[in-house]
Amino acid sequence: MKTTRNTAAKTAVLEIFGNSKTALSHAEIQKQIGDLCDRVTIYRILERLVNDDIIHKIVNLDGTVKYAKCHHHAQRVHIHNHAHFSCEKCLEITCLENVKPSYIIPHNYKVNDINFTLSGLCPNCLNSNI
Amino acid sequence: MKTTRNTAAKTAVLEIFGNSKTALSHAEIQKQIGDLCDRVTIYRILERLVNDDIIHKIVNLDGTVKYAKCHHHAQRVHIHNHAHFSCEKCLEITCLENVKPSYIIPHNYKVNDINFTLSGLCPNCLNSNI
């Protein structure tokens, strides 16, 4: 019964997520963490937080990986079926919790997870682009 | 007017794509190419083929990158808005040309590209799993 422990590094990572409105990459977290813990430790903390459904992993169109807090903790089955938006200009990635794709897939496929990422200009960059 | 040239390496890569029903990673292509050309050359060929809309890039949930042939060459505007299926067991990635997500997004976002990847069990692995 692997119990997950609360460590200084994990607490720091959680606080960083708490203060961020957008998704964060490993590199961005490491920059904020400084030398509080090792690179590898951050990777392992992220892995644990994903397994515990506290954060979820987001893979962008360009292959970059980021993580964001999970909401909807009330639900029994924890599926991250919302969309993500990736801004081409400011490079920020945000959860669009309310945007969920509908689709029809052949019955002989079994879908366990989906990744729906939209790329373009976010509201901020769209305004400053006029 | 940068003209694109036909080289032995490019021809070989195109033939490999022609013989494959699933998407291919750089590593998989390199394995088939052998020492016909350098690693870097394969990267550059893939980049060119993407720019020429001959293949398209697919980023999986786990961050792995693959490429697949483009169809629908008749269309003037070339958008890869179809879904991709990633099998958790055999790790193959296939284009689902007919599966296109519908969604509603706030008007203050400008969408230029989408990535819709489904993950689970493909028909082959679903059968052999019973």
Added chain:
DNA sequence: ATTTTAATCGCAACATTGTTGCGATAATAT
């Protein structure tokens, strides 16, 4: 409060993936 257990950590070493610069090569137009 002290001991015990094992989850977590730091560090080093490694693997994979992708990029860049530059002189050499070769495909294509003239």
Added chain:
DNA sequence: ATATTATCGCAACAATGTTGCGATTAAAAT
């Protein structure tokens, strides 16, 4: 046949992620 330049090979580098293992340390047990 010659000129132009897209493409190539090679080396070097950067970013990202993984693994093994002995040392720590959070949390449970006493």
